[in-house]
Amino acid sequence: MRVDDVWTIARKDLRGAWQRRGIRNAIVLFPLVAAVALPRVIVFADERNGGLPPAVVPGLLQSFLFFFMIAITTLPTAIAAYSLVGEKVERSLEPMLATPVSVSSVLVGKMIAAVVPTLLSVWTASAVFMVLANRAVTPILGHGWFPQPETWLQLLVLMPLVALMTVNIDILVSARAGDVRSAQQIAGLTTLPFGAIYMAAEMGSLTLDAAMMLRMSAIVAAVAAGTFVVARRTFDREEILTRWS
Amino acid sequence: MIQTEALTRRFGPVTAVDAVTFQIADGEVFGLLGPNGAGKTTTLRMLAGLIGVTEGRAVVDGLDVRDPAQAAQVRARLGLLPEEPGLYPDLTVRETLDFFARLQHVPDRRRRVDDLLDRLALGERASSRVATLSKGWKQRLALARALVNEPRIVFLDEPTANLDPEASQEVRAIIRDLRDRGCTVVLNTHRLEEVERTCDRVGILRTRLLAIAEPRALRRAATDAPATIGLEHVDADLVHAVAQRLGVQPDVTEDGLVIPCTPSRPMADVVAAVVAAGGRITRAVVAESSLEDAYLEVLRDAGR
Ligand SMILES: Nc1ncnc2c1ncn2[C@@H]1O[C@H](COP(=O)(O)OP(=O)(O)OP(=O)(O)O)[C@@H](O)[C@H]1O
Numbered sequence: 001m002r003v004d005d006v007w008t009i010a011r012k013d014l015r016g017a018w019q020r021r022g023i024r025n026a027i028v029l030f031p032l033v034a035a036v037a038l039p040r041v042i043v044f045a046d047e048r049n050g051g052l053p054p055a056v057v058p059g060l061l062q063s064f065l066f067f068f069m070i071a072i073t074t075l076p077t078a079i080a081a082y083s084l085v086g087e088k089v090e091r092s093l094e095p096m097l098a099t100p101v102s103v104s105s106v107l108v109g110k111m112i113a114a115v116v117p118t119l120l121s122v123w124t125a126s127a128v129f130m131v132l133a134n135r136a137v138t139p140i141l142g143h144g145w146f147p148q149p150e151t152w153l154q155l156l157v158l159m160p161l162v163a164l165m166t167v168n169i170d171i172l173v174s175a176r177a178g179d180v181r182s183a184q185q186i187a188g189l190t191t192l193p194f195g196a197i198y199m200a201a202e203m204g205s206l207t208l209d210a211a212m213m214l215r216m217s218a219i220v221a222a223v224a225a226g227t228f229v230v231a232r233r234t235f236d237r238e239e240i241l242t243r244w245s
Numbered sequence: 246m247i248q249t250e251a252l253t254r255r256f257g258p259v260t261a262v263d264a265v266t267f268q269i270a271d272g273e274v275f276g277l278l279g280p281n282g283a284g285k286t287t288t289l290r291m292l293a294g295l296i297g298v299t300e301g302r303a304v305v306d307g308l309d310v311r312d313p314a315q316a317a318q319v320r321a322r323l324g325l326l327p328e329e330p331g332l333y334p335d336l337t338v339r340e341t342l343d344f345f346a347r348l349q350h351v352p353d354r355r356r357r358v359d360d361l362l363d364r365l366a367l368g369e370r371a372s373s374r375v376a377t378l379s380k381g382w383k384q385r386l387a388l389a390r391a392l393v394n395e396p397r398i399v400f401l402d403e404p405t406a407n408l409d410p411e412a413s414q415e416v417r418a419i420i421r422d423l424r425d426r427g428c429t430v431v432l433n434t435h436r437l438e439e440v441e442r443t444c445d446r447v448g449i450l451r452t453r454l455l456a457i458a459e460p461r462a463l464r465r466a467a468t469d470a471p472a473t474i475g476l477e478h479v480d481a482d483l484v485h486a487v488a489q490r491l492g493v494q495p496d497v498t499e500d501g502l503v504i505p506c507t508p509s510r511p512m513a514d515v516v517a518a519v520v521a522a523g524g525r526i527t528r529a530v531v532a533e534s535s536l537e538d539a540y541l542e543v544l545r546d547a548g549r
């Protein structure tokens with residue numbers, strides 16, 4: 001694996017994905033809209049209910065921040081659908097594999113292209129959300145609430161791990177899927193568990209505290225490692241040329 | 246030099262390439278001719294170190310393609326035009342070449358890209374998106390991409406398939422230019438006229454290598470090229486007399502005879518015999534056997 005090759009490939013995929021309006025909108029707008037809208041929900045709820053009880057605020061904020069996990073599982077898939085399935089459909093992997101570039105470089109370049117914009121976008125949106133949420137809850141609590149220890153765990157540990165896991169699953173799906181749409185649909189299943197956790201937290205049947213973040217991170221790390229091993233095996237020169245079709 | 250020994254590739258139960266042995270000299274343009282599913286692409290991919298070899302071996306420029314490290318060196322030295330152009334629709338022509346020049350670690354990238362744009366007459370479309378190019382332009386760009394590392398060995402998998410005659414001609418001109426520059430070219434095709442126009446030697450492949458020859462020798466090897474003799478008047482006596490002299494029964498047509506020529510019965514003898522038998526000749530044509538006949542004959546013989 002060579003760093004310059006990884007960068008060459010990542011850069012091409014990043015530019016290509018960025019040129020697609022659908023992907024660009026998903027990366028920029030989806031998390032930002034959530035970042036602005038979710039704090040409004042708090043303000044709205046506070047006004048309607050004659051003041052939110054301070055006790056419910058932490059749970060609400062934790063679950064709202066967890067909403068961004070949904071972006072973490074969908075954005076890499078949007079990019080990978082373009083950079084992996086797109087290449088498969090165009091049959092553009094063969095010329096690239098006919099160069100001396102190592103498949104690890106290709107794989108890592110594509111992973112970076114999917115993971116880096118996702119994290120940058122979601123981290124930015126999370127920051128915006130936390131600032132706005134702090135402002136929204138200050139009248140209730142008398143002070144802001146973010147960041148908490150579990151916030152750092154979610155942003156810096158769980159989110160990168162989930163993004164990596166999603167990309168690995170995308171690679172596995174891309175190897176089999178015949179077109180962009182079905183790849184997106186199948187890979188979209190990764191969103192489900194996080195959507196379910198979000199709902200559970202929202203309804204108060206689950207607390208997204210630091211211990212919970214660590215437990216989830218451990219599970220996701222195991223799945224990410226497992227899927228990486230399989231993805232690495234799927235992403236093999238011969239395998240791509242003879243089976244990916 | 247490219248050398249294979251009993252090169253074999255199986256996909257599960259299917260044998261795609263079976264014990265193929267050949268040698269290609271430096272600077273030679275070698276055609277691999279065969280019907281669909283003959284194993285042409287599989288052979289090229291093995292030679293390019295892209296897929297594994299089941300049995301036998303292949304050495305390209307002194308490097309054994311079975312060894313992954315040597316295969317990577319082979320890929321650095323060769324240019325490959327795959328069966329499908331496989332271009333990125335969103336990149337421009339220049340960006341495409343630049344991307345591959347980076348992957349090939351080409352020094353002085355900008356100049357190399359400019360050279361290629363110039364050499365393959367792609368300059369005027371340098372900033373066009375690939376998606377907007379016609380098939381002919383795309384194929385020329387795919388060729389330029391294959392040449393980005395200035396390879397001495399170039400593999401072309403059906404370079405003129407799906408191109409109109411004009412675009413095909415442009416591609417053939419590029420192949421001749423490669424030959425003039427001393428490149429070794431292996432060209433897959435199922436188009437006979439392509440082999441005839443561009444190749445020094447041709448191997449006929451159908452899982453096994455059925456024959457190897459120069460296109461002209463192959464054509465000559467086709468037997469029984471028929472001579473058509475036009476006559477003022479044909480009658481049974483004449484036919485009988487000619488048959489006796491030549492020892493072969495002529496086919497009678499409306500205005501003459503059709504008599505097979507062979508190396509032992511050349512056109513001159515056929516004409517002399519007809520004249521001696523009293524025939525008054527209006528025209529005499531020997532239809533040179535086409536490469537197609539030769540090709541079909543090789544395939545037929547192999548099928549027996
Ligand atoms: N990845 C694969 N898996 C299974 N069988 C394969 C694979 N690739 C090729 N084959 C089989 O190997 C044989 C040779 O295929 P190949 O593509 O090399 O032929 P070809 O001469 O290039 O044909 P065409 O003119 O259609 O391009 C065919 O029978 C094909 O079905």
Ligand SMILES: [Mg+2]
Binds near residue numbers: 285286287328402
């Ligand atoms: Mg082929």
